[in-house]
Amino acid sequence: MNFLKATKLNSNDLSNISIYDIHTETTVSSEEFAIRTFEREQNRFSSIEINQQENSANFRERLFELTQDEYDEEFLAPTNFAYQSILKFLDSLSKSFNKRLPVPNFIPDGEGGIRAEWEIQGRELRLVCPAKPDWKPYLYHEEGNSYDVKKDLKVGTFIKWFSWLLNE
Amino acid sequence: MEIIPPHSPIYRAIKSNRWKEKKPSAFLLRRQLANGKPEEELSVITKADCTKEVCFAKQNTCFGEFKLLAEHIRELGLDVVPRQLDDNPYHAAIINLPLYIEENIKEAERIAGLLAKKVLSVQLRPK
Numbered sequence: 001m002n003f004l005k006a007t008k009l010n011s012n013d014l015s016n017i018s019i020y021d022i023h024t025e026t027t028v029s030s031e032e033f034a035i036r037t038f039e040r041e042q043n044r045f046s047s048i049e050i051n052q053q054e055n056s057a058n059f060r061e062r063l064f065e066l067t068q069d070e071y072d073e074e075f076l077a078p079t080n081f082a083y084q085s086i087l088k089f090l091d092s093l094s095k096s097f098n099k100r101l102p103v104p105n106f107i108p109d110g111e112g113g114i115r116a117e118w119e120i121q122g123r124e125l126r127l128v129c130p131a132k133p134d135w136k137p138y139l140y141h142e143e144g145n146s147y148d149v150k151k152d153l154k155v156g157t158f159i160k161w162f163s164w165l166l167n168e
Numbered sequence: 169m170e171i172i173p174p175h176s177p178i179y180r181a182i183k184s185n186r187w188k189e190k191k192p193s194a195f196l197l198r199r200q201l202a203n204g205k206p207e208e209e210l211s212v213i214t215k216a217d218c219t220k221e222v223c224f225a226k227q228n229t230c231f232g233e234f235k236l237l238a239e240h241i242r243e244l245g246l247d248v249v250p251r252q253l254d255d256n257p258y259h260a261a262i263i264n265l266p267l268y269i270e271e272n273i274k275e276a277e278r279i280a281g282l283l284a285k286k287v288l289s290v291q292l293r294p295k
Contacts, residue, residue, distance in 0.1 A: 070229050075183045107186045107193045111200065117190050126192070126277060135199065136270075140277040149274040 055094040055101045063090070063106050066114065078131070079112040085129035085137055086114050092155040093162060118165055125165045127158065141165075170250050172214065172260060174239035178248055179216040182231040182290070191284035194234060196276060197268040206269050209261035212248065216258075216291060232292035240286040244279060 019033040020026075023040065063086065071077040086106075093101060104116040104127070112131025118124070126140040136152040141161050150157050172178075180194055187194045198207040216233045238248050241262055251261040265279060266272035 069185060072229050075229060105186065105190045107190050108184055109193060109196070110183060111198055115190075115193060117192075124281070130199075138273055140274070142278070142281065147274065147278050149277065151270070151273065 051098055051100060052094045055097070056091060058101075058103050059090040059094065060087075062103050063087070063114075063116075066106055066108055069108060071108070075108070075110040076112045076131070078108050078114045081133065082112060082114045082129050082131050086116060086127070089127060089129070089137070089153075089155060089158050090116070092159060096159050097162075097166075120165055121167070123165050123167075125161060127153075172238045172248050172250060174237070174242070176214055176238045177216075178236045178238055178241060178260065178262075179213045179233035179291070180210070180236065181213070181233055182293075183229060185231050187234075188231065188290060188292075191234065191287055192277070192280040195262075195265075195280040195283035197265055199268050206267045208267065209251070209263050210265055211251075212260050212262055213256070213258045214250075214260050230293055232290060234287045235289045235291060236283070236286050237288065240288075241283070244282055244286070246279070246283075 017030040018027050019030055021028055021033055021036060023036070028036070063083070066078055069077075102118055102120060104118045104125075107115045107117065109115055109128070109130070113135070114129050116127040116129075122143055124140075124142040127137070128140070129137045139150045139153050139158055139161055141148060141150075141164070150161065182188060182194065184193070195210065197210060201207055213233075216235075241248050246262055246264045248260055248262050251259050253259045262283075266275040268276045
């Protein structure tokens, strides 16, 4: 554990172990340190849950704005399949990162599919979830003159390239 | 065949309100037309003096136009040629785009992004 330094003041009495807590930069008893550590971990897990819920809510709110857009027979509304497909990828993001995530631009492709596009500091990701199962989801990534596509996209590949987008 | 001069403006209809923020989507061909085949050319127009009543792109739903120049399109190895229709003398097409099919997705996305970067201005639909 890299967050504590323990100094044994009295080798015959373990309760008198004094610990330097680098979070508060104070020396505390082992009992106090244990309580603080527990509280910190509890807060950390709470914040993970809050971030996950916030990300998920943010994604869904922006995604479902698509239902308010104008469509016609030449520019089709996204299908339920496309919504379900993109939600699978977005939920995987929410669960994989303990931080507030950038919300993409959601764009209907006009053929019943949905695109989610991020651009951060010259790095671009385009997640494309088509209208129907015959057309597989894919991820296009680009930075300068370097670009490629991951076809028949799996969640693990998506998470990996999202980490790249965030420069992590 | 009539040649569209290099400095001619070329307009691409904005079919989704969201294309204004993310332009590459506007420059992808469709995977499948009503006849089941992939779209081969990207429809554009050479004149866009649209009014509230008349849409030069003949779209049911249109939010405006992206303006490009013919020479900028050709710089990408593409071409833009007249494709006059009975009801639309200003109709033209960007040709030589990779079809939006499984084998070409990578290049189709790339070229869509490059075309998006060639957009000079956005003309919104008159209200």
